[in-house]
Amino acid sequence: MAFLTTIARAKPFARFLRCMSNIPESTVYGGPKAQSPNQRVTLATLRRKHRRREPITVVTAYDYPSAVHLDMAGIDICLVGDSAAMVVHGHDTTLPISLDEILVHCRAVARGAKTPLLVGDLPFGSYESSSNQVVETALALQDAGCFAVVLECVPGPVAAAATSALRIPTIGIGAGPFCSGQVLVYHDLLGMLQHPHHAKVTPKFCKQYAQVGDVVNKALLEYKKEVTNGSFPGPAHTPYEISPSDVGDFSNELQKLGLGKAASAAAEAAEKNNKSEGGSPTSD
Numbered sequence: 001m002a003f004l005t006t007i008a009r010a011k012p013f014a015r016f017l018r019c020m021s022n023i024p025e026s027t028v029y030g031g032p033k034a035q036s037p038n039q040r041v042t043l044a045t046l047r048r049k050h051r052r053r054e055p056i057t058v059v060t061a062y063d064y065p066s067a068v069h070l071d072m073a074g075i076d077i078c079l080v081g082d083s084a085a086m087v088v089h090g091h092d093t094t095l096p097i098s099l100d101e102i103l104v105h106c107r108a109v110a111r112g113a114k115t116p117l118l119v120g121d122l123p124f125g126s127y128e129s130s131s132n133q134v135v136e137t138a139l140a141l142q143d144a145g146c147f148a149v150v151l152e153c154v155p156g157p158v159a160a161a162a163t164s165a166l167r168i169p170t171i172g173i174g175a176g177p178f179c180s181g182q183v184l185v186y187h188d189l190l191g192m193l194q195h196p197h198h199a200k201v202t203p204k205f206c207k208q209y210a211q212v213g214d215v216v217n218k219a220l221l222e223y224k225k226e227v228t229n230g231s232f233p234g235p236a237h238t239p240y241e242i243s244p245s246d247v248g249d250f251s252n253e254l255q256k257l258g259l260g261k262a263a264s265a266a267a268e269a270a271e272k273n274n275k276s277e278g279g280s281p282t283s284d
Contacts, residue, residue, distance in 0.1 A: 041076050041117040043147050049076070050169045056148075056181025058171050059189070062088050062105045066186050067112030077171075078116040079183060080106045087187040131158045138162045138170070150183065151175040153205070174205030192216070235276050244270070 049056055058077040061067045062084045070078050084105055085097035106120045135158070138149045148169045151159045156176025163170045163179055172179030184206060187193055191208040226232035242250070247270045254263035 039115050041115060043117075046076065046117070046148065046169060050180055056169055056171065058181055058183035060084075060183070060185045061109045061113065062186070063108045064112040067109040070186075071113045071115050075116050076181070077183075078109060078113040078118050080109050080118070080120045081185065082121040083185050087185060087193065131155070131161075134158050135162045135165055138166055142166055142168050148180075151179060153203075174203060235273070238273065242270070 046056060056077065057075050058079055059070050059075050060079045060081040060083055061070050062080060067078060080102060082094040082097050082102065085091040085094045089097060102120055106118065110118055134154055141149050146168065148171055149166065150171045150173065151162060153174040156178055159170065159172055159175035160178035169180035171181045171183050173183045188202055188206040189209050191211040192213045247266060251263040251267055254266065
């Protein structure tokens with residue numbers, strides 16, 4: 001802190017302001033944007049699609065980046081599922097995740113998904129029913145006011161019966177093609193998790209549309225290699241400059257503080273940067 005105070009006295013603050021990277025959020029992202037009811041998928045939107053027998057698309061999301069991808073793809077419903085317990089938090093089942101944790105994910109997703117209808121799971125666990133109970137339970141949920149029902153891991157004919165019996169949409173996951181719409185887990189359909197353990201727990205009904213995990217692994221290995229051999233970061237990724245005169249003033253201040261070794265390190269770094277950029281030492 002003493003060092004920062006000394007520098008502040010020595011140089012006007014405005015001179016160093018240009019080097020700051022933590023500029024206000026509104027200048028980076030444009031600030032909070034109001035949601036337009038004309039763009040947001042609503043229950044009325046889903047009812048119209050259901051009446052027209054247009055399939056409804058649902059994908060899970062758990063954070064801002066995944067929500068933005070869903071938004072750009074025009075997905076109808078963004079489901080913040082309790083599957084986050086497994087694909088985000090690393091649990092072996094969906095049971096350990098709490099409602100408070102689900103809400104954290106919901107808030108992050110809401111910032112990125114401006115168009116899809118946002119739905120959050122109530123992570124109370126699951127239960128098994130007979131085929132008759134599936135239809136009866138679905139009807140009971142409809143009577144209770146639900147706007148849609150998710151049918152997970154049920155035979156196709158059972159899903160078809162439930163879809164026919166209901167006035168509200170059914171969203172299938174591992175329930176065949178006879179539902180009003182489909183949902184898959186974001187990480188599963190993108191093939192993001194490549195660890196052998198995840199291969200064992202990936203549901204049989206999941207189709208992988210990409211192998212994103214392989215791309216991520218390759219990028220991480222390349223990053224590690226370049227950091228290890230010193231090729232990253234190079235001049236192109238070291239954009240914050242300091243003039244030779246400022247380097248001299250900086251070194252002098254360090255010397256006054258008894259930090260001679262640090263002053264030498266700063267001067268050597270400036271010299272190396274200058275050489276890597278093809279320049280020659282100058283002063284102003």
